[in-house]
Amino acid sequence: MCNRLVGMRAGIAGVLAWSWSAKAVxxxxxxxxxxxxxxxxxxxxxxxxxxxxAIDLSKPYNxxxxxxxxxxxxxxxxxxxxxxxxxxxxxxxRLNGKPxxxxxxxxxxxxxxxxxxxxVHPGATDELAFYFEGGGACxxxxxxxxxxxxxxxxxxxxxxxxxxxxxxxxxxxxPFRSWTIVEPLYCSGDAFVGHAEAMxxxxxxxxxxxxxxxxAKHWAMRNFxxxxxxxxxxxxxxxxLGTQSWAADLLNSFSFKAGAVLMDSYxxxxxxxxxxxxxxxxxxxxxxxxxxxxxxECLDGSLTVQHMLKFAMxxxxxxxxxxxxxxxxESQIWFYKGIAASWxxxxxxxxxxxxxxxxxxxxxxxxxxxxxxxxxxxIDGRQHCFLTSTNLFYTxxxxxxxxxxxxxxxxLWEWVRxxxxxxxxxxxxxxxxxxxxxxxxxxxxxxxxxLPLELGSARIRTxxxxxxxxxxxHGYERRxxxxxxx
Numbered sequence: 001m002c003n004r005l006v007g008m009r010a011g012i013a014g015v016l017a018w019s020w021s022a023k024a025v026x027x028x029x030x031x032x033x034x035x036x037x038x039x040x041x042x043x044x045x046x047x048x049x050x051x052x053x054a055i056d057l058s059k060p061y062n063x064x065x066x067x068x069x070x071x072x073x074x075x076x077x078x079x080x081x082x083x084x085x086x087x088x089x090x091x092x093x094r095l096n097g098k099p100x101x102x103x104x105x106x107x108x109x110x111x112x113x114x115x116x117x118x119x120v121h122p123g124a125t126d127e128l129a130f131y132f133e134g135g136g137a138c139x140x141x142x143x144x145x146x147x148x149x150x151x152x153x154x155x156x157x158x159x160x161x162x163x164x165x166x167x168x169x170x171x172x173x174x175p176f177r178s179w180t181i182v183e184p185l186y187c188s189g190d191a192f193v194g195h196a197e198a199m200x201x202x203x204x205x206x207x208x209x210x211x212x213x214x215x216a217k218h219w220a221m222r223n224f225x226x227x228x229x230x231x232x233x234x235x236x237x238x239x240x241l242g243t244q245s246w247a248a249d250l251l252n253s254f255s256f257k258a259g260a261v262l263m264d265s266y267x268x269x270x271x272x273x274x275x276x277x278x279x280x281x282x283x284x285x286x287x288x289x290x291x292x293x294x295x296x297e298c299l300d301g302s303l304t305v306q307h308m309l310k311f312a313m314x315x316x317x318x319x320x321x322x323x324x325x326x327x328x329x330e331s332q333i334w335f336y337k338g339i340a341a342s343w344x345x346x347x348x349x350x351x352x353x354x355x356x357x358x359x360x361x362x363x364x365x366x367x368x369x370x371x372x373x374x375x376x377x378x379i380d381g382r383q384h385c386f387l388t389s390t391n392l393f394y395t396x397x398x399x400x401x402x403x404x405x406x407x408x409x410x411x412l413w414e415w416v417r418x419x420x421x422x423x424x425x426x427x428x429x430x431x432x433x434x435x436x437x438x439x440x441x442x443x444x445x446x447x448x449x450x451l452p453l454e455l456g457s458a459r460i461r462t463x464x465x466x467x468x469x470x471x472x473x474h475g476y477e478r479r480x481x482x483x484x485x486x
Contacts, residue, residue, distance in 0.1 A: 134237025138189030149189030161388025192242030196283025317456025
């Protein structure tokens with residue numbers, strides 16, 4: 001065995017915020033050997049790949065340290081008012097128009113064990129948005145706890161985005177300027193679908209993301225019982241996963257004239273079958289909003305957030321669904337590699353930027369094939385998150401952040417505005433049209449780009465039958481919103 005094996009094992013095992021299984025530590029330690037001093041069986045491409053994984057992932061992904069790069073403004077608790085549901089109804093009227101942290105109590109909890117709060121940004125009484133915050137993920141792999149999430153309220157408040165992007169009330173370009181925005185803050189590590197316990201060493205931790213989000217939903221239902229003019233469900237990073245999971249439940253819980261679901265910077269691609277296993281470990285199979293078919297998928301390990309979003313799209317063809325995504329989002333790629341490495345999937349952990357771009361494009365094609373009420377905005381570059389990343393929401397185009405819009409294409413904020421208003425909007429991408437199988441970072445998926453948004457009849461719940469081959473999916477009555485622009 002390599003003469004550096006023991007030292008390498010100790011170094012990897014001691015990495016902060018990563019809890020490696022013994023199998024993973026051993027494999028990565030062996031991968032630190034060179035071709036000249038390792039056993040013959042390690043001198044192959046697999047071992048070289050493992051070495052690369054060890055180098056790439058020997059340091060934890062520091063979500064907090066990348067905040068300046070991601071553009072998230074630091075926010076303090078003093079920027080908010082505070083209201084406790086144990087002492088008040090914390091009604092929208094009682095908040096007096098001030099951004100407020102609402103502490104619901106009960107079973108809500110951060111993964112750190114401290115009390116949880118969601119944020120309310122008061123505005124109009126007929127325009128409501130849910131905005132699921134991001135902040136990494138914590139999961140269990142081979143019995144080891146992997147801590148890569150925002151664990152407490154301090155971090156959740158800090159990254160809440162107050163005053164910037166879609167939460168900038170002073171910008172006349174902000175399509176959410178007058179809306180009330182309910183922001184389930186994120187400190188549970190489970191993409192808002194967890195209700196389970198896990199061991200982190202000798203300490204028990206509790207995943208309570210589902211309960212946390214449900215508390216925010218119940219507050220909103222008490223304060224918005226009437227028909228809304230506009231309703232939106234959004235989220236960034238891990239909050240994008242929460243958006244995909246919660247879309248159907250929230251759309252079914254409110255009455256509205258125009259609805260939209262918007263996912264910022266997490267397509268939800270996972271290596272191998274890890275997504276189903278992680279959802280099980282989070283306790284997602286037990287949450288009450290899962291319909292019987294989805295619950296059965298969860299129990300057999302095949303459930304994905306994509307299945308949950310497609311269910312919402314099929315239930316609500318009158319709602320506009322959209323994704324914002326950088327072609328080579330560095331945070332999504334890092335987490336894909338990290339999940340793969342924690343499960344010992346070293347080939348997956350060697351994924352390239354272009355391979356990742358192809359995987360996310362396949363997800364978006366899958367959504368589009370589900371219904372024409374889905375469009376995407378694909379951005380050149382590696383930026384992670386746009387909706388509350390300083391001024392990126394207003395300065396980003398298809399060509400990247402702080403880049404002028406290519407000819408005849410909208411800026412990001414314009415595209416979002418038109419999606420909310422159900423106006424002329426298409427799937428957007430800048431580059432040569434290519435098949436997904438050979439897609440490069442300079443290209444765009446040929447059978448997705450430029451397809452227009454088309455909405456069906458409002459609030460269709462029961463799929464229609466009798467459509468001939470090539471017609472609209474069941475439950476849709478095609479209603480083009482506009483003629484093709486190009």
